[in-house]
Amino acid sequence: MNASxxxxxxxxxxxxxxxxxxxxxxxxxxxxxxxxxxDKTLSDIESGALQTKEDGIAxxxxxxxxxxxxxxxxxxxxxxxxxxxxxxxxxxxxDEITKNATEQISQVGGSPKSEQEGNPDLKKFTKQYSGFxxxxxxxxxxxxxxxxxxxxxxxxKQNSEHSADRTILQSEIxxxxxxxxxxxxxxxxxxxxxxxxxxxxxxRITSLFGRNKEVSDDAIAKELESKSEKLQAFLEEKRKLIxxxxxxxxxxxxxxxxxxxxxxxxxxxxxxRDVFGSEKTRERDISSISKEKGVLFLHTLPVDSxxxxxxxxxNPNVNTxxxxxxxxxxxxxxxxxxxSVSTISLRRENAEDKFQTMYPIGLVIGEGTALSAYGxxxxxxxxxxxxxxxxxxxxxxxxxxxxxxxNLDRAIKGEAGQAAMQTGWNEVVIENPKVSGIFLDLxxxxxxxxxxxxxxxxxxxxxxxxxxxxxxxxxxxxxEMTELSSEGLETTTQENILAYKCELGTEEKVEGVExxxxxxxxxxxxxxxxxxxxxxxxxxxxxFIQNQKQRAIYSGKSEQCLSALEYENVAKYMEKTLxxxxxxxxxxxxxxxxxxxxxxxxxxxxxxLFTGKTTSEIxxxxxxxxxKADLLKGLFENRK
Amino acid sequence: MTxxxxxxxxxxxxxxxxxxxxxLLELKKKxxxxxxxxxxxxxxxxxxxxxxxxxxx
Numbered sequence: 001m002n003a004s005x006x007x008x009x010x011x012x013x014x015x016x017x018x019x020x021x022x023x024x025x026x027x028x029x030x031x032x033x034x035x036x037x038x039d040k041t042l043s044d045i046e047s048g049a050l051q052t053k054e055d056g057i058a059x060x061x062x063x064x065x066x067x068x069x070x071x072x073x074x075x076x077x078x079x080x081x082x083x084x085x086x087x088x089x090x091x092x093x094x095d096e097i098t099k100n101a102t103e104q105i106s107q108v109g110g111s112p113k114s115e116q117e118g119n120p121d122l123k124k125f126t127k128q129y130s131g132f133x134x135x136x137x138x139x140x141x142x143x144x145x146x147x148x149x150x151x152x153x154x155x156x157k158q159n160s161e162h163s164a165d166r167t168i169l170q171s172e173i174x175x176x177x178x179x180x181x182x183x184x185x186x187x188x189x190x191x192x193x194x195x196x197x198x199x200x201x202x203x204r205i206t207s208l209f210g211r212n213k214e215v216s217d218d219a220i221a222k223e224l225e226s227k228s229e230k231l232q233a234f235l236e237e238k239r240k241l242i243x244x245x246x247x248x249x250x251x252x253x254x255x256x257x258x259x260x261x262x263x264x265x266x267x268x269x270x271x272x273r274d275v276f277g278s279e280k281t282r283e284r285d286i287s288s289i290s291k292e293k294g295v296l297f298l299h300t301l302p303v304d305s306x307x308x309x310x311x312x313x314x315n316p317n318v319n320t321x322x323x324x325x326x327x328x329x330x331x332x333x334x335x336x337x338x339x340s341v342s343t344i345s346l347r348r349e350n351a352e353d354k355f356q357t358m359y360p361i362g363l364v365i366g367e368g369t370a371l372s373a374y375g376x377x378x379x380x381x382x383x384x385x386x387x388x389x390x391x392x393x394x395x396x397x398x399x400x401x402x403x404x405x406x407n408l409d410r411a412i413k414g415e416a417g418q419a420a421m422q423t424g425w426n427e428v429v430i431e432n433p434k435v436s437g438i439f440l441d442l443x444x445x446x447x448x449x450x451x452x453x454x455x456x457x458x459x460x461x462x463x464x465x466x467x468x469x470x471x472x473x474x475x476x477x478x479x480e481m482t483e484l485s486s487e488g489l490e491t492t493t494q495e496n497i498l499a500y501k502c503e504l505g506t507e508e509k510v511e512g513v514e515x516x517x518x519x520x521x522x523x524x525x526x527x528x529x530x531x532x533x534x535x536x537x538x539x540x541x542x543x544f545i546q547n548q549k550q551r552a553i554y555s556g557k558s559e560q561c562l563s564a565l566e567y568e569n570v571a572k573y574m575e576k577t578l579x580x581x582x583x584x585x586x587x588x589x590x591x592x593x594x595x596x597x598x599x600x601x602x603x604x605x606x607x608x609l610f611t612g613k614t615t616s617e618i619x620x621x622x623x624x625x626x627x628k629a630d631l632l633k634g635l636f637e638n639r640k
Numbered sequence: 641m642t643x644x645x646x647x648x649x650x651x652x653x654x655x656x657x658x659x660x661x662x663x664l665l666e667l668k669k670k671x672x673x674x675x676x677x678x679x680x681x682x683x684x685x686x687x688x689x690x691x692x693x694x695x696x697x
Binding site: 034037038041044045048049052055056059060063064066067068069073074077078080081083086087090093094097098100101104105108 | 650661678686
């Protein structure tokens with residue numbers, strides 16, 4: 001008997017007992033059965049509350065029609081007695097205790113110890129990685145429970161009506177039986193009397209003279225016989241009716257089916273969780289994959305001069321349209337959200353055909369855990385900032401994709417399959433990403449004759465490199481990698497690139513993310529939660545200090561490159577002026593510049609770069625800037 | 641979780657459930673009482689009506 005059955009009628013205190021929960025008697029020896037038991041109890045609590053309320057409504061309805069009073073009088077008494085307010089108060093209390101009990105039960109065993117290191121509790125795992133599928137199943141189960149509850153309520157109503165019908169029919173049958181018995185008795189006595197009379201001699205004599213009583217007695221007997229038959233038929237009909245008024249029995253196989261679905265869901269999720277736990281350190285580890293497969297993981301960023309694609313439809317958590325590329329980098333470095341990346345092969349095997357990025361600029365991801373991989377654009381959707389899943393992959397049962405190794409190999413080969421769109425780039429979803437640098441897709445930047453766009457993108461890359469302390473790399477489809485922020489555009493290796501992972505300080509992370517959040521209309525709970533987590537962390541590790549030193553070096557390098565691109569014209573002017581007028585000092589150069597009509601912005605640049613510098617320093621700085629700018633621009637010129 | 645831990649948690653759930661049913665039963669009684677009082681008031685009204693009718697006969 002479950003709670004809903006228990007509350008069909010008022011239960012006297014003496015009979016008050018804990019309803020038997022069928023699963024309680026089972027030996028619950030594993031977590032799965034424990035979860036089922038908990039779910040069952042939660043369901044019983046829910047239906048108990050609902051049943052109590054529905055019972056109240058039904059009783060109130062009966063009371064309203066009990067005394068055949070005018071509606072006006074009934075309404076008036078209802079008001080005077082404050083029936084609705086009292087019932088509402090009671091109903092609220094039912095809600096309150098139901099909520100409390102549900103919360104208490106949900107918390108039992110809420111944070112059990114992991115079975116293995118790295119394997120979170122199954123429920124926690126499904127909430128974190130399989131929320132979408134969990135919600136889908138929960139919705140279905142809720143729907144089933146609701147339907148069963150409706151059926152139960154309807155059956156109870158029908159059973160109650162049937163019970164009343166049975167009482168009436170039973171009393172009719174009893175009365176008919178009594179009448180029938182009476183007639184049978186009378187009939188039998190008449191027959192006996194008739195028999196006796198036939199045997200009497202006098203009767204035989206009187207019969208000769210036609211005065212025969214037999215006729216009338218026979219007629220009565222026949223009449224009684226006929227009445228008896230009619231009663232018999234009437235009785236049979238009533239008995240048939242009463243047999244049709246049996247209780248309606250609910251088919252509870254749907255509940256069993258729902259329970260089986262829950263069991264299957266957890267079994268499937270347990271497998272995914274266990275495999276994920278075992279693959280995390282190698283098969284899904286970005287650093288290991290990069291080295292083993294000879295690939296780089298790239299997270300592209302929109303760049304103004306190349307058009308900003310609107311991908312906000314796949315991310316309801318933040319309004320990406322209001323975020324710049326630097327804002328997006330702040331978020332990645334700040335909260336390490338789960339992101340989509342593409343791989344490029346560095347082994348130069350048909351790389352020209354496969355290498356393509358959505359935008360020509362982005363972040364090189366050197367660390368993280370891969371959740372899924374597709375050979376094309378999988379249209380991944382962010383359920384929250386830390387969970388992304390493909391909208392196209394119908395086989396997916398969790399954000400943690402199964403058969404990851406095979407899928408990754410296909411993704412690297414660019415085999416889109418059915419779960420992704422063939423776009424030229426592949427898609428790998430990574431959680432907890434760490435940034436190793438900024439990349440520029442040099443071939444992509446060379447498309448078209450206008451180098452202004454390419455230089456703008458380069459400026460954007462160096463601007464971010466300066467702000468966040470990130471090296472900037474030029475990458476080509478043949479696997480050629482150049483450190484653009486290095487002195488002489490040195491060729492670099494995958495190993496060098498992946499050796500560095502940028503780590504911002506706690507305050508810097510929070511400040512950066514909060515800056516981005518100011519651009520957003522609505523706050524995001526998950527981001528706030530992550531920020532609180534970050535704020536609780538401290539930066540005291542020695543490798544963090546080392547990382548900060550490296551950041552400062554990369555920041556300085558990027559600043560130099562940015563200056564070269566931004567001050568190239570001023571540097572050229574300074575060089576030209578010094579060559580023309582000889583070794584004159586800064587003040588004289590400034591006067592010449594003013595007299596020659598150099599604009600306000602130009603003068604500002606001269607001031608900011610050369611104030612207080614000696615003539616030889618001015619010459620040296622100018623030469624260096626021009627040389628660097630030529631070198632960087634040459635990257636595009638050479639390949640035209 | 642060990643078997644013992646699971647059993648302990650099952651007992652904890654049962655205890656919460658039992659306490660919930662006690663509270664729910666009390667509220668059900670309270671609900672029944674509210675409706676009974678209302679029903680009694682309706683009955684009294686009907687009796688008053690009948691008495692009035694009798695008085696006029």
